[in-house]
Structure formats: C-alpha cells, structure tokens
Amino acid sequence: MTITAIIVGVICLVIGAVLGMFFSKSSLNTKAKFIIDDAKKNAENLIEKANVQAESIKKEKNLQAKEKFLELKSQHDADIQSREKKMQEVEKRIKDKENKLNDELSKAGKLEKDLDKQIADYAKKNEILERKQQELDVATAKKVEILEKIANYTAEEAKAELVETMKAEAKTRAQAHVQSIMEEAQLNAKSEARKIVIQTIQRIGTEQAIENSVSVFNIESDEVKGRIIGREGRNIRALEAITGVEIIVDDTPEAILLSCFDPVRREIARLSLHRLVTDGRIHPARIEEVVEKTRKQIEEEIIEVGKRTIIDLGIHGLHPELIKIVGRMKYRSSYGQNLLQHSREVANIAATMAAELGLNVKLAKRAGLLHDIGKVPEQESELPHALLGMQWAEKFGENAEVVNAIGAHHDEVEMTSLLSPIIQVADAISGARPGARRQVLESYIQRLKDLESAALSFEGVSSAYAIQAGRELRVMVESGRVNDEVASQLSYDISEKIQNELTYPGQVKVTVIRETRAVNIAR
Incomplete structure (x- = not known):
C-alpha cells in the first residue's frame, strides 16, 4: 500500500512539472500555477504518509522475526534435551550389557574349571573301569572253565546248542514278517506273470482258439456241398477269396465249418452262404454281389448295436468310431x-x-x-x-x-x-461270477479237492474248505496242537505247497483259523 502511494506521488510531481513547463511556455493564466502547487503539496503529503506507514510495518516485521526466533530457539533446546535423554538411555543399556557380559565371562571361567575337574575325574574312573574289566574277564574265564567241568560242555558247544535253539524261535517269530514281505513282493511279480500268461492263452490257446474261430453252417443235405464247391472248386475258392474265411467241407454230415479268427468276417461268410443256398444261384459273380451286400448290412448292424447300447446305458457324446467299436x-x-x-x-x-x-x-x-x-x-x-x-x-x-x-x-x-x-x-x-465264463465242471471240482487235500496233509489241521470258486482256502486247526506262531507258519507253508504243486488261475488266499472254545452248562 505504501509503495503504491509513493509511486502515485512521484507521478503527480512529474505531471505537475510537465504541466508547469507547458503552461509557463504557453503563458497560461495563473490558475494553472495554483493547480501545480496544489499537486506538489498533495504529492509531498502522500510521500510523508508512505514513510510513516513503512516505518510502522518495519517495526511490526522486526517484532514477528524476534518472536519466530524465540520459538525456534525453544524448539531447538527441546530437541537437544530429547537427544541428550536418548543418549543417556543408550549409555545405560550399554553399561547393563557390559555388566552382563562380565558376569557371563566369569561364569564361563567357572564352568571351564569345573569341566577340567570333571575330565580329570573321568580319566580316573576310566582307569578304574579298565582295571575292573580286566578283573571281570579273568573271573568270567574262571567261571566258564568251572561250568565246562560241571556240564561236560565246552563254551563253543554250548554256544552252538544255544544258537540252534534260538534259530527255531527266531524262525517262528520272523515268519509273520517274512510272509508279509513275500506277499508284497509276489503281488507285483505274480500280477505281471499272470497277465502275460492270460494274454498268451487268450491269443494262442488251442482249445479257446478253436471255440472262438469256428462257426458251423448247417445244410439240409450233402447235395448242397457240391453246389457250394462248384465246378472244379471255383465257387468255394471265390467265397474264400472274397470273405477271407476258410471253408471246410469234410465228411461231417449236413454241416460245413467256417474257420477265421475275425468273428465279423466269419459272420459275413455265414450270412452270405445262407443267402446263396437259400437263393440257389451259386456262382462267382453272384457270390461277390451277395458278400458285398452282407458286408454292408453287417457294418450297419454293428453301428446300430453300438448306438442301441449307449442309449440303453444313457451314455452321450461318444465318438462315431467308438460307437462302431462297441458294436463290434x-x-x-x-x-x-x-x-x-x-x-x-x-x-x-x-x-x-x-x-x-x-x-x-x-x-x-x-x-x-x-x-x-x-x-x-x-x-x-x-x-x-x-x-x-x-x-x-x-x-x-x-x-x-x-x-x-x-x-x-x-x-x-x-x-x-x-x-x-x-x-x-x-x-x-x-x-x-459263477456261470460267467466257460469251465469244465470236473476239473473245477477236482481243483477244489486238491486245494483242500493240500491243507489237510499238514499236521494239526482239522478241516479245510475251498471257497469263492477256489480263490480262498479256509483252514481250521486244532488249538491244542497249534499255537498262534505255528498258525502263521502253517499258512505260509500251505501257500508254498499250493504254489509249487498245484495249477490254478489267479491266486489263492490261505487263511488259517485257530479257535479256542470254553463251554460250560448252567443247570
């Protein structure tokens, strides 16, 4: 505000001077002079007021600066006091730690002295113990010598007899562990072996291959055989070439055998032969036509069977190729x-x-x-x-x-x-499950009898029963003659005998049951 007044006063002086010069040169009337003088006075008054205001502001600012200085000084003094207090606390903690460290060092010195003392005591005791051990060895040798004279046994003979006695006990006690280890080891080995054997039997077993690779086509009379064979065998050769099935015409009355490992091809050949015999026209061109139609019919039937199966089971979204495989x-x-x-x-x-x-x-x-x-x-x-x-x-x-x-x-x-x-x-x-797969009844019954006979051949067995289609053998033993340890050994021995002497599918679980009954009658 003061700076503005000063600037205004200066401007008025300049304007007055300019006007004075202008009016003096132009010889204006005296009224202009009065105006100039008045402007000078106003300018001087404004300058004086501005100086007064500037002085008052200066004093006020000096006072504020002093107050700020005092405030900062008091804050600085407080900070210094706080730092000094913290330094005192740190010094105190350091002194406390130093005192504790001195205490620990003194304790360590005492422990070291105690340890040296204990080492010395241990050396003395060890020396005494060695002397005692030597005395004990001498006394033991004398006692062994006396015992040998009394028992008429040398130490080696007594040891051998003790070892033999302990062998039987150790064998019985370890049998449970041996059996569990053997079962665990055999699970994988037997599983793999059975898998390979089953796959081999299924692929190349003679009896099974004959049952599953031959179909019988019945005919009304043996005259039809000649028509199927054709002149110089051309019909049967054409039929075999197109279907890939071997057609066996032998002395079997009113029957022709169709032999092939592929059941679908065999079925195509059977249906085609049935159509040809029913129609009566049997020649190579007709055979080719009928076989082609039958093949398409079988393929459609395979797909239809697959679709019907997945619908019956409520299965959705199956790939068409998988549906065809299901039908096959x-x-x-x-x-x-x-x-x-x-x-x-x-x-x-x-x-x-x-x-x-x-x-x-x-x-x-x-x-x-x-x-x-x-x-x-x-x-x-x-x-x-x-x-x-x-x-x-x-x-x-x-x-x-x-x-x-x-x-x-x-x-x-x-x-x-x-x-x-x-x-x-x-x-x-x-x-x-019973009846699911074909088995010869006599061989099945004989296998069960062989399993029971193998168990009954052991001492202490009272009865044996083959159950679960020969997959488990329950063996009842006499509790008075067979204890728990022997029962475990007996289970292992029976399983070994079955494994080594009998032929059976899968595996046979041997369960030995020892039962003690106490019966009293209240009258």
Whole structure:
C-alpha cells in the first residue's frame, strides 16, 4: 500500500512539472500555477504518509522475526534435551550389557574349571573301569572253565546248542514278517506273470482258439456241398477269396465249418452262404454281389448295436468310431463270455459302486463300457488290449479319467483316479461270477479237492474248505496242537505247497483259523 502511494506521488510531481513547463511556455493564466502547487503539496503529503506507514510495518516485521526466533530457539533446546535423554538411555543399556557380559565371562571361567575337574575325574574312573574289566574277564574265564567241568560242555558247544535253539524261535517269530514281505513282493511279480500268461492263452490257446474261430453252417443235405464247391472248386475258392474265411467241407454230415479268427468276417461268410443256398444261384459273380451286400448290412448292424447300447446305458457324446467299436464287441467273446454283454455288465457294476462312493456315475458307466475296446481291433496289434484301448480312447477325445481307467484295469499303467480301481474291480466281478465264463465242471471240482487235500496233509489241521470258486482256502486247526506262531507258519507253508504243486488261475488266499472254545452248562 505504501509503495503504491509513493509511486502515485512521484507521478503527480512529474505531471505537475510537465504541466508547469507547458503552461509557463504557453503563458497560461495563473490558475494553472495554483493547480501545480496544489499537486506538489498533495504529492509531498502522500510521500510523508508512505514513510510513516513503512516505518510502522518495519517495526511490526522486526517484532514477528524476534518472536519466530524465540520459538525456534525453544524448539531447538527441546530437541537437544530429547537427544541428550536418548543418549543417556543408550549409555545405560550399554553399561547393563557390559555388566552382563562380565558376569557371563566369569561364569564361563567357572564352568571351564569345573569341566577340567570333571575330565580329570573321568580319566580316573576310566582307569578304574579298565582295571575292573580286566578283573571281570579273568573271573568270567574262571567261571566258564568251572561250568565246562560241571556240564561236560565246552563254551563253543554250548554256544552252538544255544544258537540252534534260538534259530527255531527266531524262525517262528520272523515268519509273520517274512510272509508279509513275500506277499508284497509276489503281488507285483505274480500280477505281471499272470497277465502275460492270460494274454498268451487268450491269443494262442488251442482249445479257446478253436471255440472262438469256428462257426458251423448247417445244410439240409450233402447235395448242397457240391453246389457250394462248384465246378472244379471255383465257387468255394471265390467265397474264400472274397470273405477271407476258410471253408471246410469234410465228411461231417449236413454241416460245413467256417474257420477265421475275425468273428465279423466269419459272420459275413455265414450270412452270405445262407443267402446263396437259400437263393440257389451259386456262382462267382453272384457270390461277390451277395458278400458285398452282407458286408454292408453287417457294418450297419454293428453301428446300430453300438448306438442301441449307449442309449440303453444313457451314455452321450461318444465318438462315431467308438460307437462302431462297441458294436463290434457283439461278435467277440472271451472264455465263452460275450464281450458286449460283459462290458455292459461292467458298466452297470461300476456305476453302482461309483454311486455308493459318491463319484461320477456317468463317467463310471462310460469307462466300464469302453474298458475292453482294445480286444476288437480290425487289424492285429502287438499292444496289450488295455493299452490299445487307452490309445483309442485318447485319440477320440475321451475324458482323462476314462482313458486312465481303460489303460489301468490290468495294471498296464499307473492308476491316477478313483475311477480306475472301480473299473478293475467291476471287471473282475463280471468275469469271476459263477456261470460267467466257460469251465469244465470236473476239473473245477477236482481243483477244489486238491486245494483242500493240500491243507489237510499238514499236521494239526482239522478241516479245510475251498471257497469263492477256489480263490480262498479256509483252514481250521486244532488249538491244542497249534499255537498262534505255528498258525502263521502253517499258512505260509500251505501257500508254498499250493504254489509249487498245484495249477490254478489267479491266486489263492490261505487263511488259517485257530479257535479256542470254553463251554460250560448252567443247570
């Protein structure tokens, strides 16, 4: 505000001077002079007021600066006092730590002295102990010598007898451990061996191959055989070349044998032969036409069977190739059990088990139906059927759990989900139930008798029963003659005898039961 007044005063002086010069030069009237003088006075007054205001502001600012200085000084003094207090606290803590350290050093010195003393005591005691040990050795030798004279046994003879006595006891006590280890070791080895044997029997077993690779075509009379053979055998050669099936015309009355490992080809040949015989026109051109029509009909029927099966089981979204493979199962059997019926049964059993366990029922049905698809390849494969089926399922976009269940149901790959053991168990249940697969009754009964006879040949066994279709042997022993330890040994010995002397499928579980009964009558 003061600076502005000064500037205004200066401007007025300048304007007055300019006007004075102007009016003096122009010889104006005296009124202008009065105006100039008045302007000078006003300018002087403004300058004087401005100086007064500037002085008052200067005093005020000096006073504020002094107050700020006092405030900063008091704050600085407070900071210095706080720092001095903290420094005193730190010095105190350092002194306390120094005192504690001195105490610890003094204690360590005392402990070191005590340790030296204890070492010296230990050396003395060790020396005394060595002397005592020498005396004890001498006394023991004298006692052994006296005992040898009394018992007429040398120390080595007594030791040998003791070792022999302990061997029997140790063998009995260790038998339980040995048996568990043997069972664990045999699980994998026997599983792999049985798997290979079963696969081999299924592929090249003579009796099974004959049953599953031959179809009988019945004819009304032997005259039809000549028409089927044709002039110089041209009809039968054409039929064999087109179908890939060997046609056996022998002395069997009113029957022709169709031999082929592929059941689908065999069925095509049978239906084609039936149509040709019914129609009566049998010649190479007609044979080719009928076989082609029959092949298309069988392929359509295979697809229809596959679709009907998945609809019955409530399975959706199956790849068309997998539907076709499911349909081909109708023409495949394993040990006399139809593969399609077996797969449907496994699907239903697996679904029931999955429902009980709270798992995905639909996935269980899917895996159960597809678990044996590797058994129906159109071309022969060197892979086991579980791995081949797993590859197909993976190729056609099946769920990872379903793929693993197919590959692991014969332990070909490691199980990675709860669905895999369910499929394995369901497959075993379907194949092992009575009547599922063809067996010779006499050999089956004889096998059960052999199992029971093997158990009854051991001392202390009162009775033996083969149960679960010969998969388990229950052995009852006399409690007075057989104790718990011997019972464990007996179970192992019986299992070894069965393994070495008998022939049986799968594995046989031997259970020895020792029972003590106390009976009293209240009258």
